[in-house]
Amino acid sequence: MPRRAPHDTPPIDQVLQGDCIAELRRLPDACVDAVFADPPYNLQLKGALHRPDHSLVDAVDDDWDQFRDFAAYDSFTRQWLAECRRVLKKDGTIWVIGAYHNVFRLGTALQDLNFWVLNDVIWRKANPMPNFRGRRFTNAHETLIWAARGKESKHRFNYQAMKALNDDVQMRSDWFIPLCTGQERLRDEAGAKLHPTQKPEALLHRVILSCTAIGDTVLDPFSGTGTTAAVARRLGRHFIGIEQDAAYAAAARARIAAIEPLPEEAAATVPTKREQPRLPFGSLVERGIVPPGATLTDKLRRWRATVAADGSITCGRARGSIHGVGAAVQEAPSCNGWVFWHVEQAGRLRVLDEFRQDMLRGH
Ligand SMILES: C[S@@+](CC[C@H](N)C(=O)[O-])C[C@H]1O[C@@H](n2cnc3c(N)ncnc32)[C@H](O)[C@@H]1O
Numbered sequence: 001m002p003r004r005a006p007h008d009t010p011p012i013d014q015v016l017q018g019d020c021i022a023e024l025r026r027l028p029d030a031c032v033d034a035v036f037a038d039p040p041y042n043l044q045l046k047g048a049l050h051r052p053d054h055s056l057v058d059a060v061d062d063d064w065d066q067f068r069d070f071a072a073y074d075s076f077t078r079q080w081l082a083e084c085r086r087v088l089k090k091d092g093t094i095w096v097i098g099a100y101h102n103v104f105r106l107g108t109a110l111q112d113l114n115f116w117v118l119n120d121v122i123w124r125k126a127n128p129m130p131n132f133r134g135r136r137f138t139n140a141h142e143t144l145i146w147a148a149r150g151k152e153s154k155h156r157f158n159y160q161a162m163k164a165l166n167d168d169v170q171m172r173s174d175w176f177i178p179l180c181t182g183q184e185r186l187r188d189e190a191g192a193k194l195h196p197t198q199k200p201e202a203l204l205h206r207v208i209l210s211c212t213a214i215g216d217t218v219l220d221p222f223s224g225t226g227t228t229a230a231v232a233r234r235l236g237r238h239f240i241g242i243e244q245d246a247a248y249a250a251a252a253r254a255r256i257a258a259i260e261p262l263p264e265e266a267a268a269t270v271p272t273k274r275e276q277p278r279l280p281f282g283s284l285v286e287r288g289i290v291p292p293g294a295t296l297t298d299k300l301r302r303w304r305a306t307v308a309a310d311g312s313i314t315c316g317r318a319r320g321s322i323h324g325v326g327a328a329v330q331e332a333p334s335c336n337g338w339v340f341w342h343v344e345q346a347g348r349l350r351v352l353d354e355f356r357q358d359m360l361r362g363h
Pocket residue numbers: 018019020021038039040041064065195197198199200221222223224225226227228242243244245248
């Protein structure tokens with residue numbers, strides 16, 4: 001087949017139909033911010049090496065899941081992963097999802113290609129398929145590997161957004177999310193599942209929200225029913241999908257077209273530390289918002305510190321920044337002085353961060 005021309009500009013917000021390695025080769029370098037890849041599981045390895053256990057995912061016996069042997073699977077994996085790395089921006093990250101059949105091979109290939117593994121996340125299925133043979137444990141999870149393009153990447157992690165999504169508790173690496181069922185599941189005219197491994201939108205919601213910003217581009221080289229693209233569009237991100245099967249690609253396009261992007265304020269996440277404008281405590285002192293001589297105290301009024309004209313504070317024998325003195329009095333390794341220290345105003349304690357936020361908003 002003749003090679004198709006490379007794209008001069010990234011074909012954003014499209015599902016490209018074709019083999020992912022060939023299609024990836026047509027994309028410019030460093031044109032996507034994140035990749036989500038849900039590759040073939042390799043369930044149907046021929047020969048005695050492997051007996052597929054269909055309790056894992058819905059029965060996958062499609063042609064796209066057939067590989068001659070592990071070597072063929074590994075060679076394919078390395079080719080598409082190398083292309084993903086090329087098209088990923090320097091600080092971008094990749095997610096790959098797999099099960100015990102393939103995830104270890106994916107992990108080895110990622111590390112061999114100099115991706116830098118950040119986490120492995122367990123997607124614990126709320127409603128797994130039962131184990132029919134009764135010869136193994138019920139397989140109730142899949143593994144996602146999250147990796148930066150390289151060790152030096154300054155990857156994005158929307159820590160506060162993940163915390164907010166989890167009732168203000170740090171998001172852990174074990175995610176309890178149901179399989180894709182009900183209205184969300186695409187079906188053909190006969191009512192049968194259109195695709196055997198359609199992923200739940202909730203899983204992609206968390207993935208995309210954790211590592212991208214509004215306007216970023218997410219690439220999915222095994223787009224299937226277009227779950228990644230659909231969620232990306234809803235969250236105000238761009239997408240590039242690749243799918244070799246014409247029927248899946250068509251279903252994905254129809255699904256994506258029906259998605260209404262959220263208004264920007266609904267799709268936005270809490271700014272990361274890097275996005276927050278830097279404002280030294282001294283600026284509040286200079287402007288008399290917290291004047292020299294003012295007293296700071298902690299929430300429980302255990303310590304009292306005096307503010308100096310240069311923005312340092314003194315508490316007993318400790319003198320230094322709001323962070324350093326906060327850490328010293330608590331004998332803690334570190335302290336965020338903005339949320340530790342308070343100012344008493346009209347009988348009410350106001351945390352320093354409130355003054356900072358007011359000032360950033362120009363109040
Ligand atoms: C595990 S499924 C992905 C399902 C998808 N995450 C979803 O939610 O619908 C893998 C998909 O990759 C496609 N595929 C397999 N090999 C491919 C290749 N070489 N190039 C492009 N697509 C491929 C298959 O047709 C299948 O739809």
